[in-house]
Amino acid sequence: MHLPAQSYANTSPRHGNAxxxxxxxxxxxLSALISARAAATAVSPGYDNALxxxxxxxxVLLFPAFGLYQAVYRPYLLRCVLAPVFxxxxxxxxxxxxxxxxxxPYRPDTGWMLRWALLSGIGITVRRHVCAELARRRAEQGTRAVAIVGSGERCRQLLYKVESTPGSMYLVSTTFDTGVAEESATGSTPAFRDRLAFADYVRRYQVKEVxxxxxxxxxxxxxxxxxxxxxxxxDIRFIPDVSGMALFDGEMVDLAGTSAINLVGSPLSSDALAAKEIFDRIFAFCAVVALSPLLAAIALAVKLSSRGPVLxxxxxxxxxxxxxDIYKFRSMRVHDAAEGVVKQATRNDPRITRVGAFLRRTSLDxxxxxxxxxxxxxxxxxxxPHAIEHDRLYQNIVDNYIHRYRIKPGITGWAQVNGFRGETDRIEKMQGRVEHDLFYLSNWSFAFxxxxxxxxxxxxxxHSNAY
Known part of the structure; x- marks a missing residue:
């Protein structure tokens, strides 16, 4: 959760600090060099340099995705130790x-690698601990009181962001509510509707920012x-309220030195997309290697269960x-389908083989x-991802359906683990799936x-909907 003033006045924390x-x-x-000097012999220095x-x-690509360059005002275990180590x-x-x-056929020296990994891990965690501690001391010495002008709901959102940000250097002293009287519940923070009284409070208590x-x-x-x-x-700062216009968070981006607010666009930065792709390739490679015996067994079972290809x-x-072209283990008998028509699998569908039914229930297909x-x-x-025929149907009747394709489709997703999977026989089911997909896009992180x-x-x- 970013500080409001930083989100619109300073460089975005997501992109980090140079x-x-x-x-x-x-x-x-430096850790690699020290570790190499400590080794008795250099096994393959050229290849080591490539590593x-x-x-x-x-x-450079992964660290921003783990949030390592976001502002930290206290040396927390998660942000200063666990995140950099992972x-x-x-x-x-x-x-x-x-x-x-x-x-x-390069094989690195195990001792050198372990020393390098340990020294580097210690170095990047200690650096974060020191920087967080220094930031904490600066924040304690210079906590800035702020006053917020906005509607009741907008004030509540900013209050929550400031109060829930660990070690925030800002303290909301008062608010001025521009909304209707029924909306103005902002807790114990003094709230005003009279401008002169609000200005008098700001001056009397020396509030630094509005x-x-x-x-x-x-x-x-x-x-x-x-x-x-x-x-x-x-100091007067303008934090535009674009909640009524922006599809996602409406964050500030830099366009060749000119600031802009994203109203409709990919909520993931290029750094985040690159880091996500690197993780995907590594994870998929490890999964294929680890699951290769299971993949072979399923392929044999599919081949023996009915006539037709394995995939x-x-x-x-x-x-x-x-x-x-998406790949799946074949779970149905080979059949002719009408051109341009994709019939979703239904409960007790006669096209599904016995092996296919098990594969579909367990998602092994x-x-x-x-x-x-x-x-x-x-x-x-x-x-x-959905069948192209279904895309053509739903993108015109389900709100914001097309924005699911701002990023690559996944093997699994937030909608699927929340029960939105299988047959979508009602528009409400597809609307729920899309809403979960957009929530994932708006809140993406490696931890998520x-x-x-x-x-x-x-x-x-x-899942009961998988058939």
Whole structure:
């Protein structure tokens, strides 16, 4: 959760700080050098350098996705220890896989790698702990009192963001409610409706900042509050309320030095998309290797159960509407389908084989989609892709349906682990699925992906709607 003033006045925390990124790169490279100097012999220095280069590249891409460059005002265990350690482990594992694949028959020295991993892990966690502690001391010495001007609901949202942000350097001292009287419940914080009384409070208690959280249409009100404090040394910040227009969070982005607010667009940054794709490829590769005996057994069972191919392919839409062939284990008997018509599976569908029924109930028929992930067509977690014929139908009758394709479709998703899977025989079911998909897009994080993966394993594989 970002601080409101930072979201609109400063550089976005998601993109991080250039100095912090450079520090991490320096620490990782320095740790590799120290570890190599400590080794008795250099086994393959050229290949070792390639491994280090891969690790540095993946660190640059993955660390922002783990939120390592967001503002931290206290040395918390999650943000200062667990997150950087997990990020570094994933970056190192991905670099090792890349080096083994590209530099065959390279095998790194185990002792050197362990020393490097340990030193780098200690370095990046200690750096974050020190920076968080320094930020905490600065915040304690300079907590800034702010006053918020906005409607009752908007004031409540900003109050919650400030109060729920760990170690926030801001303290909401008072609010001015521009909404109707029934909306103005802001807890114990003093709330005003009289402008002169509000201005008197700000001056008397030396409030440092006034945040104007108003819609773009209220230009007159904005100018009136600027005029109200024209003789005061008070910082006035405009936090546009675009909740009525923006599809997602309406965050501030930088366009070649010009600031803009996203109203309709992908809520994931290019850094986040790149990190998500790297994780997808690594996860899919490990899954295919680990599940290869199961994949072979299922393929044999499908082949023996009925006449036809082992895999079933169908056209689906991927990111930005790009069409690809999705892979599944065949669960139905070979049959002729009417052109341009896709009939969804129903309960007790006679087309489904006995083996296919088990595969569909347990979602094992979806396992070949890890190959789609390796091909870069799908993600491990994301909105489930639908048949193109269903896309044409639903995009005109379900609100915001098309925005599911802002990112790659997934093998599993937030909608699926919440029960929105299987046949969509009513518009309400598809509307619920789309709402969950858009919630996932608005709230994406690496931790959210991990939560969905774990939920899929423990409760999402078998469901009463899967048939």
């Amino acid at each position: 100095l912090a990124r450079a520090s991490d790169i320096f620490l990782i490279a 280090v280069a891969f690790a540095l590249l993946l660190s 990020a570094w482990v994933f970056a190192l594992a991905g670099a090792l896989l890349a080096a083994l694949f590209v530099c065959e 945040w104007l959280a108003l819609p773009l249409s209220e230009e007159k009100t904005i100018l009136e509050f600027i005029e109200l404090f024209r003789t005061d040394l008070v 079933f392919t169908q056209k689906r839409k991927g990111a930005n509407g790009k069409v690809f 979806e396992l070949p989609q890890f190959f789609n992930v390796l091909r870069g067509e799908m993600s491990v977690v994301g909105p489930r 992906d991990m939560r969905i993966v774990v939920a899929t394993v423990f409760k999402g594989l078998v």
